[in-house]
Amino acid sequence: MEAALKGQLELLLLAALREEPRHGYAIVKDLRERSAGELDVFEGTLYPALHRLERAGLVASRWSAAAGRRRRVYQLTRKGSKALVERESEWRRLVRALEAVLGGTV
Amino acid sequence: MSNGAIAQYLEELARELRLNSAPRRRLLAEATDHLCSSAAELRASGLAQEEAERAAVARFGNAAEVALSFARAAASASARTALAWAATAWAAYGLASGVFILAAPGWLRDFPQGAPSMIALQVGLVALSVSTLRARRLRGSLFDEPRLRLVARGGLVASLALALAAAGELVLALARPAPAPWSEAGGVIGAYAVAAVAALAAAGLALATHARVRALRRRQHGSGDELAPAAAALVDDVANLAPALRRLVAAAVSRPLLACLAVAGAAFLAVALAELSGGNEGQASPLFAAAATGSFEAGAVVVSYLTLARPLGLRPQR
Numbered sequence A: 001m002e003a004a005l006k007g008q009l010e011l012l013l014l015a016a017l018r019e020e021p022r023h024g025y026a027i028v029k030d031l032r033e034r035s036a037g038e039l040d041v042f043e044g045t046l047y048p049a050l051h052r053l054e055r056a057g058l059v060a061s062r063w064s065a066a067a068g069r070r071r072r073v074y075q076l077t078r079k080g081s082k083a084l085v086e087r088e089s090e091w092r093r094l095v096r097a098l099e100a101v102l103g104g105t106v
Numbered sequence B: 001m002s003n004g005a006i007a008q009y010l011e012e013l014a015r016e017l018r019l020n021s022a023p024r025r026r027l028l029a030e031a032t033d034h035l036c037s038s039a040a041e042l043r044a045s046g047l048a049q050e051e052a053e054r055a056a057v058a059r060f061g062n063a064a065e066v067a068l069s070f071a072r073a074a075a076s077a078s079a080r081t082a083l084a085w086a087a088t089a090w091a092a093y094g095l096a097s098g099v100f101i102l103a104a105p106g107w108l109r110d111f112p113q114g115a116p117s118m119i120a121l122q123v124g125l126v127a128l129s130v131s132t133l134r135a136r137r138l139r140g141s142l143f144d145e146p147r148l149r150l151v152a153r154g155g156l157v158a159s160l161a162l163a164l165a166a167a168g169e170l171v172l173a174l175a176r177p178a179p180a181p182w183s184e185a186g187g188v189i190g191a192y193a194v195a196a197v198a199a200l201a202a203a204g205l206a207l208a209t210h211a212r213v214r215a216l217r218r219r220q221h222g223s224g225d226e227l228a229p230a231a232a233a234l235v236d237d238v239a240n241l242a243p244a245l246r247r248l249v250a251a252a253v254s255r256p257l258l259a260c261l262a263v264a265g266a267a268f269l270a271v272a273l274a275e276l277s278g279g280n281e282g283q284a285s286p287l288f289a290a291a292a293t294g295s296f297e298a299g300a301v302v303v304s305y306l307t308l309a310r311p312l313g314l315r316p317q318r
Helices: A002-006 A009-016 A024-034 A043-055 A078-105 B005-017 B022-044 B049-060 B063-103 B115-137 B145-174 B182-221 B229-241 B243-254 B256-278 B286-312
Strands: A059-066 A069-076
Touching (some): A009 A043, A009 A078, A043 A069, A043 B063, B005 B049, B005 B063, B063 B115, B063 B182, B145 B182, B145 B229, B145 B286, B229 B243
């Protein structure tokens, strides 16, 4: 599960930011809750991935001070939204193909 | 902030990150906030302070691993920047050579002044094309390891070739037997000086990137894994860009020496024919001069192949 997840971390991060801007910890919580605990990533590796997405121009970030705490909040850029749509449909195609091959065994 | 597990972890992470920069400080600040939020939530669910901190740290993951994935991302970005600088230096050098061709006085243009630049521009073009092809395909995401190394090497080869050519031109200029009227060639000298500075800056950046990639490799597995898939990756990259060329490139990569000799032969013919049709009047033997220049070009192709094909992944590793 962990190895399969590694390649899709970027897609998951982009998806977690689809609805609203979030900080890192909120993204982790969102992933954990939505996947009912199945996607329990090592939380620390999230930040290098977020920095990478930012360098690639897919997300933007800023400091925000809420409840006396300085937090880095990430949000999708227009390029990021486009990339999310593309990668999502790529992923769905792959899943459909895999299911077609695996057939009734799933 | 407590002195417990979280504080210890952050110290370890700071040590593992090994670089002192704004992104590192930001990562540490984010980790601090994350761990404190996580521990606070665990405490609210009933854990004792110390237990909550330990659990938060365990969820965050091994510090070395976090630092490694940060270093990998930084190396990818740095390889991209170095490649862009090498391309800029190449363009500047190409421009300087253009100025040379258009505006250099006759006495400066006689052979071999200009030859190191022409060779370096060709070597640089090949190195940049191979690397750009690889960098381009990965649309801003992380490079896998063979690609990261090849992109870093491409930038290094191109910028070092240009820097060496600038040095070569300088040596040739100083080695001229008779005192030359340099004041007549101010524009050409200025253009080369700008290009040389750009090449040196690009080479510095490429060297730093190369060192970073090597350090990353040492951290990852102690020694180097093989570049064997590099040639196959090149075929893939080309096929992605121009499917029609796949078979040609696959054939060239599977018989690299033969392909190199074919290119050298074509270069010989093209240069010799261009020289002949240029009609250098007053030359004792135009046929001999054309053959000499053509052979020189063909020789440069073969030497470049022998020295550069392996680092660039055009020839499989031993």
